[in-house]
Each structure stands twice: as structure tokens, then as C-alpha cells.
Amino acid sequence: FKEGDTIMKTSKIKKMCAVVLAATLGISVLAGCGSSSESGATAGAQELTFNIGGDIKTLDPALNQAVDGGIILENLFEGLYKPGDDFKPVPAIAESYDLSEDQTVYTFHLRKDAKWTNGDPVTAGDFEYAWKRVLDPATAAEYSYQMLYLKGATKYNESGTEEDRENVGVKAIDDNTLEVTLESPCAYFLDLVSFPCYFPVNKNAVEANKDWSTKAETYVSNGPFKLTDYKIKDGAVLEKNDTYYNKDQVTLDKLNIKFVAEPTSAWANYKAGQFDMIYSVPAAEVPEGVKKGDVTTYPQLGTYYLSLNVTDKVTDPKAAEALGNVDVRKALNLAIDREAIVNNVTKGGQIAATSFVPVGIPDAEGKDFKNKEYFPAKGDVEQAKKLLADAGYPNGEGFPTLTLLINPEGDHSLIAQAIQDMWKNNLGIDVQIQSQEWKVFQDTRISKNYEIARDGWVGDYNDPMTFIDLLESNSGLNNSGYNNPKYDELVEAAKVEQDAAKRMDLMHQAEDVLMEDMPIAPIYYYTQPMGVQSYVKGLKVSNLGFIYFDKVTLEK
Numbered sequence: 001f002k003e004g005d006t007i008m009k010t011s012k013i014k015k016m017c018a019v020v021l022a023a024t025l026g027i028s029v030l031a032g033c034g035s036s037s038e039s040g041a042t043a044g045a046q047e048l049t050f051n052i053g054g055d056i057k058t059l060d061p062a063l064n065q066a067v068d069g070g071i072i073l074e075n076l077f078e079g080l081y082k083p084g085d086d087f088k089p090v091p092a093i094a095e096s097y098d099l100s101e102d103q104t105v106y107t108f109h110l111r112k113d114a115k116w117t118n119g120d121p122v123t124a125g126d127f128e129y130a131w132k133r134v135l136d137p138a139t140a141a142e143y144s145y146q147m148l149y150l151k152g153a154t155k156y157n158e159s160g161t162e163e164d165r166e167n168v169g170v171k172a173i174d175d176n177t178l179e180v181t182l183e184s185p186c187a188y189f190l191d192l193v194s195f196p197c198y199f200p201v202n203k204n205a206v207e208a209n210k211d212w213s214t215k216a217e218t219y220v221s222n223g224p225f226k227l228t229d230y231k232i233k234d235g236a237v238l239e240k241n242d243t244y245y246n247k248d249q250v251t252l253d254k255l256n257i258k259f260v261a262e263p264t265s266a267w268a269n270y271k272a273g274q275f276d277m278i279y280s281v282p283a284a285e286v287p288e289g290v291k292k293g294d295v296t297t298y299p300q301l302g303t304y305y306l307s308l309n310v311t312d313k314v315t316d317p318k319a320a321e322a323l324g325n326v327d328v329r330k331a332l333n334l335a336i337d338r339e340a341i342v343n344n345v346t347k348g349g350q351i352a353a354t355s356f357v358p359v360g361i362p363d364a365e366g367k368d369f370k371n372k373e374y375f376p377a378k379g380d381v382e383q384a385k386k387l388l389a390d391a392g393y394p395n396g397e398g399f400p401t402l403t404l405l406i407n408p409e410g411d412h413s414l415i416a417q418a419i420q421d422m423w424k425n426n427l428g429i430d431v432q433i434q435s436q437e438w439k440v441f442q443d444t445r446i447s448k449n450y451e452i453a454r455d456g457w458v459g460d461y462n463d464p465m466t467f468i469d470l471l472e473s474n475s476g477l478n479n480s481g482y483n484n485p486k487y488d489e490l491v492e493a494a495k496v497e498q499d500a501a502k503r504m505d506l507m508h509q510a511e512d513v514l515m516e517d518m519p520i521a522p523i524y525y526y527t528q529p530m531g532v533q534s535y536v537k538g539l540k541v542s543n544l545g546f547i548y549f550d551k552v553t554l555e556k
Helices: 065-077 124-135 142-147 153-159 162-166 201-209 263-271 284-291 315-325 326-334 338-346 381-390 410-427 438-446 467-469 485-496 500-517
Strands: 047-051 081-083 089-092 094-099 105-110 171-176 177-180 223-230 235-240 254-260 295-308 402-406 433-436 452-458 519-530
Touching: 047 263, 065 223, 065 235, 089 094, 089 284, 124 153, 124 171, 124 177, 124 201, 142 153, 153 162, 162 201, 177 410, 177 485, 235 284, 284 295, 284 519, 295 326, 315 326, 326 381, 326 500, 326 519, 338 410, 338 519, 402 410, 402 438, 410 433, 410 452, 410 500, 438 452, 452 519, 467 485
Parallel strands: 047 254, 402 433, 402 452
Antiparallel strands: 081 089, 094 105, 105 177, 171 177, 223 235, 235 254, 295 452, 295 519
């Protein structure tokens, strides 16, 4: 996913997943602190209150595309495999698997004691149904591209016919045996099946009510927690799931998740002891908070960037002409001083981005995949001015007023204002900032009804591909609408290449093409400063943006 909002993410197994889900990227938050019974932990009570940010868009594993929703889903559901303590995949609903000699056929053997919250057994058929549901074009799942590793998946995702559905490479042999056939070997497939879009869903629950995932009373899941309350613009309540096969290892009785969107308000509640944890800390509070121990900064495998709309959906002809010019896109990119943004605006230990794929992902030799700076971190104003002049806009003359779309949660407004000032001062161009509520913003960006939009991606797995294939032309999370056949060719070649060094080289070539076309402007690589009270023990936070509460204990 997984793109993150304050983060979402927008997660990708891809994105999510990311982000990663999540995801762009910052997590969003809603209003309301709830009753006193839902406040911070009281002595002896295993009840934790966590402010995740703004109102989440969905709790349907097939439809979620953001880190905030992904965090909740990771605690409500469990897939075939799940991240272990070192975040490498370990058995979950699947106890083991067999792999064919050509490494394309997985036979998963499912545990017999896994149950849904309604008491039904979790079966291989639930996985087959869920995966084909994601691929069904009628579902309109942005993460469907992440399932295209399955044999026959692309054809079904395009046609939606029953015949093609039957030919998708996932089949329940019996209740406890799932056979999965891939188009080609995939070294990180166990990481993929740990991601939310690969979670099973209960067919009866889904088909009985199209709005099954919007109400606690109709919600059915299979993870360590169950959903017992869900109020839009308020929060969600998760309680220990007594039907979970490993319930004796879960200490928390209740997890109150709040949707307070304003980081300053959330911080005040955290400092007052009303919240045990907050996902987003105001930038101004981070340095001192780290010193005092109120703030913990977690590594995160993600990139915050701007998407530049290069499609014909840009309604203003002058704006479309400007954004369609690669020299303009390069000028906009080079006019940004990223070091000033991370040092003076975000202040959370973020790293100025000089590539799309962030630091922290190993290549075939164990070195960092990120080995090139495509542009200076401080920008290059003189070159930016020259490019803008070459594009026909000397000193910004005749350049249309563009609109930069953001969501208001977190520090997006401050970052947008800094970039707005840089473009004005360095290029002489005017850019307006428009803000939309997180849920609305996600729809606007996906539908490409914008000119420039803030964006972000948190990896779905620890491989460069989780970023590289995000911008393929068939990706549901390719928000800029980028379409270059050469890029697609390189990405697809990397997906099937079995030589590790050649595979990495193909992805490097793909990033070279992407950064030459510049449909995005990377700003910084994420970290995640969170407020976590000292008595919260056993918290597991992955660099993919997910937070796991199944081993948390409150020692207040």
C-alpha cells in the first residue's frame, strides 16, 4: 500500500505497501477524542488509545490503498504469511508450502484451526475468492496490478469473463490446500502474500452486504483483533479476537483508534495523557520531543514526492501544455531546495531525495540500490531558469498559474508553501495551493483531476520493484498518468529476470528513464516520528509503515 498520507503509501505491495501501503504517505486523521473510557491507559488496563490521523477511506482489504487503513487491516486480518520479528515472512494461516522445481507453483498447506470472527473456518477457498475479487475489474481495486504475478491474472483483470476467471493461477484444492501458479518465478512472493490485498475475505459476509466493511456489526475478519465499533470522523475500536488461533499470545484487550486529523490537537491530547500513541507529530515538536523521550523516530522505506499530471485530463489547455513539456517538469524539479525543506520544515530526520527509489533497499551484492543522485539536493536554480526559458517561458513570462493539490493533515501545507515560495522566487511563476480532505483527495488524485499533487509511497516489500513498478502505465496507483513503453519494457523484463545482478541493472535503467522524463518530483525519503508513551511495550513498527499491536503490553 500502500501510499501514506501524513505518511498511503498513498503502500504498495505494490505501493503496497508502501507503503505502502503505504502508502502516501502521511496518515490522515479525524476529529473527536471519544469518551473518558476511551482515553489513555489506566493502571492495570490493557486498553490502548492510538490516534492514527484523519478519517480512513476504507477497511476493505481489496480497496485500501493507504498506510493508515493498512495499519488497521494488518491487525484485523492475517494472510498466508506475515512479517516476523525481523519483518521477514513467517507462516501464518499457511503452516508451510511446497515449491515446484521451476519455482512457479506454490502449494500452501493451511492450518486447520484458523477461524473467522463469525466462527466460520478460514479455508483455501476464502483466499481464492479474495484474490480473484481483487482482480475482477468490477471491483476497481487500485492494487489489482499487484496480483498480476499470478498466471492468467492480466487477462482476467482486463476481460472480467468467467472463463478467464477460472484460468487465474489460484485454486483451492481442498479446504486446507491452496495451489498458486505464477507467470514466472518471484523472489519476494512470500512478502507479497503478507500484504493486505492478498488477505482472505469471507465470501458470505462480502456478498451478503456490499457495505460489509463500513459497519462493525457486518465486519468479518480473521486476525488477532476484531472490529467492534467504527464511526466515520471519530474512530474505530478493535478488541481481542477470541476466535484467533493464537489468541493466548495477544495481551491487549482493546485498541481505540482515533481519527483526530489536526496534529497539534493530537499532540496536546498525547501530552495530556489522553492518547497512548499518536502517529503524526507536529514538525516543530519533533526535535525537543526526541530529546525528552516523548517522540520516537522510526525508519520508513518511503519517498515523498510531487505527481505532475501528464495526461489529457488537465482541463486548462495552458496548464496541460506546460506540464506536458519535459523541460518545464525538470525546471520545477530543479528549483526546489530539498535540504531546506527537511532541515527547516519537516525536521523529523528525513533525507533530501535525489532519486525515486529511497535509501535502505539492498541490491544483488548487498549494497544500497540507491547509488545515484539524479539532481542536486539543493537544486540548481540557474539550470532551472535555463530549462524554463528553453520551454518558452523566460523568467516565468507567459507561464500559467498552476494549482498544487494537497490534503491538510500533517505538514503537507507547510511543505507546499515552501515549494510555492521556491517556484515564485527562483522561477517567477505563481502556483496556488488547494486543499482537500484526505478521503476526497485520494479519489481526486487517482482520477487525475488535478495539475500537481503531493504524493508519497511507502514500500510494500523490501525490493526496488515496490517503487519501480508503481509508475508502470498499467499501475492503478500511477497518479501522474505516466506512460512510456520503454519504461514498461524495462520493468517487465526485470520482473522475469532470474539473474539478480541483471535484474537490478534493469531496474536502474528504468529509474534512469523515469528521472529523465520527470513525471514526478521526489522531495525526501520518509522517517516516521511517532509519539509513544514509555509504558507501551512490545510495539512492532516496520519500515514499510505498518504497526503491529498483537504483542503489545501496557506496563503503566
